[in-house]
Amino acid sequence: MKKINVNNSSTSLAEQVAIEIEKLIQTKELNKGAQLPNEFELAETLNVGRGTIREAIKILSSKNVVEVLRGKGTFVSQQTGIVKDPLGLRFIQEDKIKLAHDLLEVRMMIEPEIAGLAAINATTEDILKLKKVEEEIEAQILRDESHEENDRIFHSIIASCSKNVVVLNLIPIIHTAVSLFIEVTENTLHQETITTHREIISAIENQDVENAKKWMNLHLEYNKKILDSLFETKK
Amino acid sequence: MKKINVNNSSTSLAEQVAIEIEKLIQTKELNKGAQLPNEFELAETLNVGRGTIREAIKILSSKNVVEVLRGKGTFVSQQTGIVKDPLGLRFIQEDKIKLAHDLLEVRMMIEPEIAGLAAINATTEDILKLKKVEEEIEAQILRDESHEENDRIFHSIIASCSKNVVVLNLIPIIHTAVSLFIEVTENTLHQETITTHREIISAIENQDVENAKKWMNLHLEYNKKILDSLFETKK
Numbered sequence: 251m252k253k254i255n256v257n258n259s260s261t262s263l264a265e266q267v268a269i270e271i272e273k274l275i276q277t278k279e280l281n282k283g284a285q286l287p288n289e290f291e292l293a294e295t296l297n298v299g300r301g302t303i304r305e306a307i308k309i310l311s312s313k314n315v316v317e318v319l320r321g322k323g324t325f326v327s328q329q330t331g332i333v334k335d336p337l338g339l340r341f342i343q344e345d346k347i348k349l350a351h352d353l354l355e356v357r358m359m360i361e362p363e364i365a366g367l368a369a370i371n372a373t374t375e376d377i378l379k380l381k382k383v384e385e386e387i388e389a390q391i392l393r394d395e396s397h398e399e400n401d402r403i404f405h406s407i408i409a410s411c412s413k414n415v416v417v418l419n420l421i422p423i424i425h426t427a428v429s430l431f432i433e434v435t436e437n438t439l440h441q442e443t444i445t446t447h448r449e450i451i452s453a454i455e456n457q458d459v460e461n462a463k464k465w466m467n468l469h470l471e472y473n474k475k476i477l478d479s480l481f482e483t484k485k
Numbered sequence: 486m487k488k489i490n491v492n493n494s495s496t497s498l499a500e501q502v503a504i505e506i507e508k509l510i511q512t513k514e515l516n517k518g519a520q521l522p523n524e525f526e527l528a529e530t531l532n533v534g535r536g537t538i539r540e541a542i543k544i545l546s547s548k549n550v551v552e553v554l555r556g557k558g559t560f561v562s563q564q565t566g567i568v569k570d571p572l573g574l575r576f577i578q579e580d581k582i583k584l585a586h587d588l589l590e591v592r593m594m595i596e597p598e599i600a601g602l603a604a605i606n607a608t609t610e611d612i613l614k615l616k617k618v619e620e621e622i623e624a625q626i627l628r629d630e631s632h633e634e635n636d637r638i639f640h641s642i643i644a645s646c647s648k649n650v651v652v653l654n655l656i657p658i659i660h661t662a663v664s665l666f667i668e669v670t671e672n673t674l675h676q677e678t679i680t681t682h683r684e685i686i687s688a689i690e691n692q693d694v695e696n697a698k699k700w701m702n703l704h705l706e707y708n709k710k711i712l713d714s715l716f717e718t719k720k
Contacts, residue, residue, distance in 0.1 A: 275576060276575060305543070308540070308543065308547075309547045312547045312548055313547060313548070313568060314573075315576075331573025331575065332571075332572060332573040333571060336571035337567060337651065338567040338654060339651070339654065340507070340511060340566065341507075341510060341565040341566045342651075342654070349651070352649045352651045353651050355602075356651045356652060359595045363594040364594075414587045415579050416572065416584070416587045416588050416590070416591045419573060420572065
């Protein structure tokens with residue numbers, strides 16, 4: 251770890267320290283989940299005061315680069331640097347139905363293609379995971395329980411099946427879309443969910459790119475119909 | 486603005502203050518670009534110390550919710566809440582060519598569809614803007630100057646033509662992709678850039694959805710060929 255040389259730019263010392271700590275993660279000196287050296291050690295190694303280290307940790311924490319666990323220490327976040335609402339959607343000044351519509355439009359651009367990549371790249375283990383979460387979703391639907399969390403997991407697993415490293419990081423956006431959709435529609439699509447989920451899994455298992463795309467698209471089309479009818483009701 | 490009641494959760498007081506300030510932006514009491522009340526006023530209104538206000542401002546600044554301009558004050562950021570690298574791509578542990586490839590794969594999912602939406606929704610003013618930036622790009626190519634910044638603007642304008650509020654916020658991700666592509670390929674696609682850009686503009690102007698998609702796709706296909714040849718060279 252190199253000592254910080256205070257420069258004359260507009261970047262504060264704490265920001266410079268934060269960048270140095272980011273470099274330790276980028277060069278794998280600190281891996282995901284690893285604990286950071288304590289405040290004293292960091293202050294000594296980087297030749298800055300403990301106050302500056304504390305401020306740098308706060309900057310990194312607000313960017314989800316590190317996670318501060320009270321009484322335990324500071325750790326490199328699992329989803330390093332992926333902020334909670336990466337697109338700042340909470341600041342979009344539109345009504346929720348328009349936002350849900352536009353999010354769904356974006357999902358329809360990417361998710362069928364992601365399913366297509368999944369059909370090419372999924373491993374046997376991936377497919378077992380998909381089947382397991384689908385079983386849970388179906389059981390929850392039967393018991394009339396919320397399957398929101400498992401629905402997120404379902405779409406996350408498909409994203410990870412794509413083996414595209416950027417797609418993986420797009421998941422938080424898809425999650426926001428799923429939550430907002432459920433919020434505005436009170437998600438009533440139970441039978442369609444079961445049918446389309448099953449067809450998607452089967453296409454991925456059979457490495458059938460076209461059907462994986464088609465069924466993911468249909469899955470989203472069902473959602474879109476509901477949103478469109480909400481649009482109509484509003485008029 | 487309501488006073489903060491210290492609660493017993495794990496959220497620090499500064500974080501709670503940051504959330505209150507975010508709410509002022511979400512409810513449009515503070516618009517994009519607006520100056521925040523000064524430290525004294527905020528401290529008094531929210532009934533917390535100035536140190537807490539300073540800390541809250543730092544949190545908001547590191548999330549790009551506000552921007553602190555030295556000697557001028559604190560303002561609501563134009564791209565409120567969109568951090569520089571929202572997907573944490575700087576932490577992806579892959580070589581740059583794989584990352585550039587995966588980013589391009591994602592661009593190929595979304596940008597042709599965005600061009601299609603632009604063909605439906607672009608205004609006359611949007612098209613004039615597109616033509617103006619394209620003129621500049623072509624002049625820069627002729628003078629053998631970098632057109633990286635204008636290329637970003639070109640794709641940003643098309644995204645704004647889509648009138649999809651989520652697409653607009655995806656722009657920083659597309660920008661990362663463009664920069665990285667130029668970095669790994671030393672962008673030599675000058676004639677193709679001119680031809681495809683012109684065809685894209687013309688399709689958008691003619692509200693020709695299919696051609697807008699087709700030419701945007703071709704534009705990215707050219708890029709993909711170059712990346713693929715880099716992959717081959719590496720083997």
